[in-house]
Amino acid sequence: MKKLFSHIPWPARFRRAPQVAVLRLDGVIMPRGRMGRGISIESHASAIEQAFKLSRAKAVAIVVNSPGGSPTQSALVHDRIRALADEKKLPVYVFCEDVAASGGYWIACAGDEVYAKPSSIVGSIGVISAGFGFVEAMEKLGVERRLHTAGERKSLLDPFRPEDPDDVARLKALQNELHDLFKHHVRSRRGGRLKASDDVLFSGEFWSGQQGLALGLIDGLGDVRAVMREKFGEKVRFKAFQTGRPLLARLGIGSGRVGAEFASTLADEAEHRLAWSRFGL
Numbered sequence: 001m002k003k004l005f006s007h008i009p010w011p012a013r014f015r016r017a018p019q020v021a022v023l024r025l026d027g028v029i030m031p032r033g034r035m036g037r038g039i040s041i042e043s044h045a046s047a048i049e050q051a052f053k054l055s056r057a058k059a060v061a062i063v064v065n066s067p068g069g070s071p072t073q074s075a076l077v078h079d080r081i082r083a084l085a086d087e088k089k090l091p092v093y094v095f096c097e098d099v100a101a102s103g104g105y106w107i108a109c110a111g112d113e114v115y116a117k118p119s120s121i122v123g124s125i126g127v128i129s130a131g132f133g134f135v136e137a138m139e140k141l142g143v144e145r146r147l148h149t150a151g152e153r154k155s156l157l158d159p160f161r162p163e164d165p166d167d168v169a170r171l172k173a174l175q176n177e178l179h180d181l182f183k184h185h186v187r188s189r190r191g192g193r194l195k196a197s198d199d200v201l202f203s204g205e206f207w208s209g210q211q212g213l214a215l216g217l218i219d220g221l222g223d224v225r226a227v228m229r230e231k232f233g234e235k236v237r238f239k240a241f242q243t244g245r246p247l248l249a250r251l252g253i254g255s256g257r258v259g260a261e262f263a264s265t266l267a268d269e270a271e272h273r274l275a276w277s278r279f280g281l
Contacts, residue, residue, distance in 0.1 A: 016056060017233075017235040017236060017237045018056070018058045018232045018233060018235070018236050018237070019054060019055075019056050019057050019058060019236070019237045019238075019239055020057065020058055020059050020060070020061050020228050020232065020236055020237070020238055020239070021050075021051040021052070021054040021057050021059075021060045021061065021239050021241060022051075022060075022061045022062075022063065022224060022238050022239065022240045022241065023044075023047055023048060023051045023060065023061070023062050023063070023240075023241045024062075024063045024065070024240070024242060025039050025044065025062060025063065025064050025065070025066060025077070025104075025107060026039070026063075026065045026066065027039050027065075027066060028066065028067060028068070028069045029066055029068060029069030029070050029073045029074050029077070029103040029104065029107070030069050030070055030073065031070060031073060038069070039066060039069070039073065039077060039107075040070075040073045040076075040077070041073060041076035041077055041080060043243055044077060044243050045080060046243065047241045047242060047243040048077075048080055048081060048084065048241075049084065050241050051241040052084040052085070052087075052088045052090060054239055057090060057239075058090075058091075058232050058236075059090055059091045059092070059093055059228070059231075059232070060081075060085065060090055060091075060092050060093070061092075061093045061094075061095060061224045061228055061238075062081065062092060062093070062094045062095070062107075062110065062111065063094075063095045063097060063224055064094055064095070064096050064097065064100045064104055064107055064108050065096075065097040065098050065099060065100070065104075066099060066100060066101070066103065066104030066107070067099050067101050067102065067104060068101050068102025068103035068104050068105075068106075068124065069102070069103045070103065071103060071106070071127070071178055071181070071182070073103070074103035074104075074106040074107055075106065075185075077107050077110075078106055078107050078109065078110045078185075081107075081110040082110050085110075085112075091112045091113075092110055092111050092112050093111055093112065093113050093114075093115065093224075093227065093228070093231075094107075094108045094109075094110060094111030094113070094114045094115070095114075095115050095116070095222075095223060095224045095227070096108055096114065096115065096116035096117075096120045096121075096122055096209065096218065097116075097117070097120060098120060098121065099120070099121045099122075100116065100120065100121070100122050101121055101122065101123060101124035101206050102124040102125070102126070102128075105122055105123060105124065105125065105186075105217070106182065106185060106186075108122070108218075109185060109186060109189035109190065110189075113219045113220070114217070114218040114219050115218060115219060115220050115221065115222050115223070115224075115227055116209030116212060116213075116218050116221065117209050117221065117222075117223065118208060118209050118210040118221055119208060119209065120208065120209035120212075121206050121207070121208065121209075122206065122207060122208075122209060122212040122217050122218060123201075123205060123206040123207050123212060123215075123217055124204060124205070124206040125182055125183065125186055125201060125202050125203075125204065126179060126182070126202065126203065126204025127175040127176075127178045127179045127182065127204075128204070129171060129175065132159055133159055133162075133163060134159050134160050145160045145161070147160075147161075153170070156170065156171075157171060179202070182202075183198070183202050186201070186202075190216060190217070193216045193219065194215070194216040194217070195214065195215055195216035196215045196216065200215070201215060201217070209221060224238075225238070
């Protein structure tokens with residue numbers, strides 16, 4: 001029936017408006033987030049799948065707002081998006097909001113085209129590890145460290161022991177390996193669109209959206225509504241797909257774990273704030 005009447009030039013009022021699926025990826029990238037926060041393949045797989053199943057969709061638009069986090073989760077989310085894009089033959093447009101840095105930029109590379117606002121922050125293509133040393137504090141408090149391991153490297157980077165040069169060398173080697181993976185990923189996705197040397201692009205530095213455009217890290221400036229209307233017409237319709245647990249479940253109500261959930265939420269909040277603070281947010 002559809003093919004039988006496909007040749008008829010229907011009046012504009014009877015034509016269905018093009019649709020674009022919109023998926024938000026907001027927060028620190030981590031294996032699992034409490035209180036419904038953070039980005040992971042576990043928490044977002046269903047929303048990603050649903051976005052690509054939207055009937056008559058012309059494209060999938062992904063809004064990224066993330067300072068980064070787990071490299072593995074970043075790769076898993078990116079790869080799921082690309083696998084579905086190839087399967088459904090749908091173009092993917094990524095829009096960077098406040099920040100798409102580090103793992104956030106890794107995910108942004110899933111876009112066939114990547115956009116940002118002039119004031120957005122993009123890049124930070126590097127690897128970072130941070131911690132604290134409590135050796136002198138332990139001595140002043142008169143606290144004795146008791147640690148027992150099976151495996152000579154099991155206590156690698158123990159914050160309660162003096163820093164070991166061998167431990168640092170091992171960490172550096174791991175960081176360099178992850179950095180090489182990140183660089184390969186960006187090159188494979190952005191290809192000839194990159195407009196600066198490796199020393200500049202892969203230094204770990206981050207830039208404004210305006211600078212990111214000049215460096216080839218993004219393809220244009222704009223937001224999801226403006227760019228999609230430009231590409232698919234003024235009457236394009238947006239269907240938003242979101243993820244998250246019900247409010248009571250986020251608070252742990254009904255699970256007998258309210259106190260534990262709130263305690264862990266405090267730790268999550270500190271982690272989130274630290275990640276965002278690197279970019280002045």
